[in-house]
Amino acid sequence: MGSIISTTDIRVGDLTSMLVAVTSGSTVGIKLIEAVRLRRVGITLMPGSDTNVGTFAFTWQGDYGPHTTQTMVYSQGVPAKWNFYPPEGSLASFWFNQDVSGVDSTSVFDMDPDNSTVKVVMDLDFEYVIATGISSTVTLTGASSLTGIAAICLPLATDELTPVGIHSDIV
Numbered sequence: 001m002g003s004i005i006s007t008t009d010i011r012v013g014d015l016t017s018m019l020v021a022v023t024s025g026s027t028v029g030i031k032l033i034e035a036v037r038l039r040r041v042g043i044t045l046m047p048g049s050d051t052n053v054g055t056f057a058f059t060w061q062g063d064y065g066p067h068t069t070q071t072m073v074y075s076q077g078v079p080a081k082w083n084f085y086p087p088e089g090s091l092a093s094f095w096f097n098q099d100v101s102g103v104d105s106t107s108v109f110d111m112d113p114d115n116s117t118v119k120v121v122m123d124l125d126f127e128y129v130i131a132t133g134i135s136s137t138v139t140l141t142g143a144s145s146l147t148g149i150a151a152i153c154l155p156l157a158t159d160e161l162t163p164v165g166i167h168s169d170i171v
């Protein structure tokens with residue numbers, strides 16, 4: 001949950017880095033997801049009572065299918081919800097593996113709000129494979145305050161969306 005200020009890409013590296021094992025005081029996390037596949041992305045927009053009517057564009061990216069953009073419309077004080085399913089045969093519908101070199105920066109989907117005051121709740125429905133123990137790491141933007149498993153804010157580059165319902169004190 002959070003506010004998206006401008007066009008925001010969710011990349012393969014963001015998805016494979018969603019859960020990490022951390023040690024208190026460390027600025028590095030070990031990725032716990034070996035591979036991930038998106039099934040659905042739910043977007044709920046929660047405009048305030050002072051927000052005018054606006055739009056929110058959601059675009060599936062990928063080399064194997066057309067860029068598919070869908071636009072949500074929201075109005076003052078009225079939440080808007082829409083589920084987005086990866087187009088069949090598109091890059092977004094494939095499994096992403098953290099060990100494949102060069103794919104971490106590949107964009108899976110992006111979101112583009114016309115108004116940065118709208119709160120966004122993103123619900124990811126995904127399948128995953130747990131890492132085998134020999135896993136790559138991700139650099140945290142701050143030192144962890146716990147030892148255990150933590151969720152990372154998305155996207156890694158901007159930390160605009162904070163996980164809800166799971167420990168996420170590191171960003």
